Amino acid sequence: MIPAPPDRLQGGPYHRVDAGRLVPRLDRAGFVAGHEGAFVALEAGTTTLPPVRCHVVQPAGPGSAACRTIDGTEMPIQRPIGMPDQGPGFRPAVAHPPLAITRLRDVVCIPGGVMIRGAAVLTESFSAPWEAYQHRHMTGAADGWHLVDRGERTGPVADGIRDPVLYLDHQHLDWFGHVMLDLLAPAWAHAYCLAYLGIRRLLVLCTRPTHAFVRTLIEATGIPRSDIVLIDRPVRCAELIVATKALQIQHYVAAPSAALWARMRDRIAPGAPPVVDRLYVSRRLNPTRRLVEEPEVERLFVRHGFTVIHPERLDLHTQIRLFAGARLIAGCSGSNMFNIAFQNRAAAILLLVSPLLVHYSEQFLHATHENTATLDVVMGFTRDGERAAAPGDVHAPWHVDPVVLAAVVARWVGNRD
Numbered sequence: 001m002i003p004a005p006p007d008r009l010q011g012g013p014y015h016r017v018d019a020g021r022l023v024p025r026l027d028r029a030g031f032v033a034g035h036e037g038a039f040v041a042l043e044a045g046t047t048t049l050p051p052v053r054c055h056v057v058q059p060a061g062p063g064s065a066a067c068r069t070i071d072g073t074e075m076p077i078q079r080p081i082g083m084p085d086q087g088p089g090f091r092p093a094v095a096h097p098p099l100a101i102t103r104l105r106d107v108v109c110i111p112g113g114v115m116i117r118g119a120a121v122l123t124e125s126f127s128a129p130w131e132a133y134q135h136r137h138m139t140g141a142a143d144g145w146h147l148v149d150r151g152e153r154t155g156p157v158a159d160g161i162r163d164p165v166l167y168l169d170h171q172h173l174d175w176f177g178h179v180m181l182d183l184l185a186p187a188w189a190h191a192y193c194l195a196y197l198g199i200r201r202l203l204v205l206c207t208r209p210t211h212a213f214v215r216t217l218i219e220a221t222g223i224p225r226s227d228i229v230l231i232d233r234p235v236r237c238a239e240l241i242v243a244t245k246a247l248q249i250q251h252y253v254a255a256p257s258a259a260l261w262a263r264m265r266d267r268i269a270p271g272a273p274p275v276v277d278r279l280y281v282s283r284r285l286n287p288t289r290r291l292v293e294e295p296e297v298e299r300l301f302v303r304h305g306f307t308v309i310h311p312e313r314l315d316l317h318t319q320i321r322l323f324a325g326a327r328l329i330a331g332c333s334g335s336n337m338f339n340i341a342f343q344n345r346a347a348a349i350l351l352l353v354s355p356l357l358v359h360y361s362e363q364f365l366h367a368t369h370e371n372t373a374t375l376d377v378v379m380g381f382t383r384d385g386e387r388a389a390a391p392g393d394v395h396a397p398w399h400v401d402p403v404v405l406a407a408v409v410a411r412w413v414g415n416r417d
Helices: 028-032 176-183 188-196 212-220 255-268 293-301 316-327 336-343 361-366 385-391 402-414
Strands: 015-017 037-042 045-048 051-059 067-070 093-096 100-108 115-119 120-122 139-140 146-149 158-161 163-167 203-207 228-231 235-243 278-281 306-309 328-332 348-353 374-379
Touching: 028 037, 037 188, 067 402, 093 336, 100 188, 158 176, 158 402, 163 188, 176 212, 176 235, 176 336, 188 255, 203 212, 203 235, 212 228, 212 255, 212 316, 255 316, 255 336, 278 293, 278 336, 293 306, 293 402, 316 336, 328 336, 336 361, 348 361, 348 402, 361 374, 374 402
Parallel strands: 015 120, 051 374, 158 235, 163 203, 163 235, 203 228, 278 306, 278 328, 328 348, 348 374
Antiparallel strands: 037 100, 045 093, 051 067, 100 115, 100 235, 115 120, 139 146
């Protein structure tokens, strides 16, 4: 028996443990009966990924090939510390773990994406099991994990939430990309619990966000606003539901993610006519990972009939409608392009990527779409002096040769006209 959490939390130490290791595995009948335990909704499997056509753009000059087409396995994929090695470059498929839904009793949820049960901090509090060596709101020490206390974490524990509540929180709430790919990754379990596991009403819990897009995205999944519990202090949950992510950044994606994105798109843009046919999504207003020539790149795409948008200047509903209806979508790799998860008409997608940060995210977001849009990745280059000035900085400025890129884009567009 786990003792009831104290009225005031200690700062630590807490040992780390996976939610599923605290309780027995249940079959569906056991879960529906209300027992504490873990139910596997989807066994481990493999997700086929869309092929990626890869191109390298270099400065034009004597004796150099200005643009080369290379095999996807030659792309320098970023591999975060601790991430399992999945082989070189873009993959044709990825393995995903079992997707489980775990019911735990008497858990304290702490603002900033931390779950405490007794003397344990749940591994699901971290961005990934293999990244459980760092957390924005905890520090690791030889004796375990300690909460970073600014008053809101080890203060008095609020009265408990008695209704079942799905944990839908994360340590990085201020960044759209993390909310999209981390916070929402377990949200598939909400509809599943209501439809198959006998839970009539399921609240969701999240730290009170600074930005409105967090609540907008949660509501877009179909969760009523009245069922979203926003916390700014530790809260005791009588019955907490913890779900395995259906997408793990730089690791895997599973089919429930695609189903979730489709439901979100259909709620926000239900059968709406296309807003634009050709869409270029700029990162020019984002100070990180700056494509130095992006103003010229924008003008290049405008000449081909593209509408250029800066996501920072548009509300989220408008962005999703634009992506849902566009036939050709292009832009620099990053969170500005993550809304390709909601595309529904695209024939082709083109990504411009820095050689310092090539990742799987857009390939994962495009996976399992019913339409057959092609995916092209064009990698630019860095200059020696810039790289030396910022060694190891994956967000350093990078370049493309606009003349060389113009030829690449002309071919890409011409193949779809």
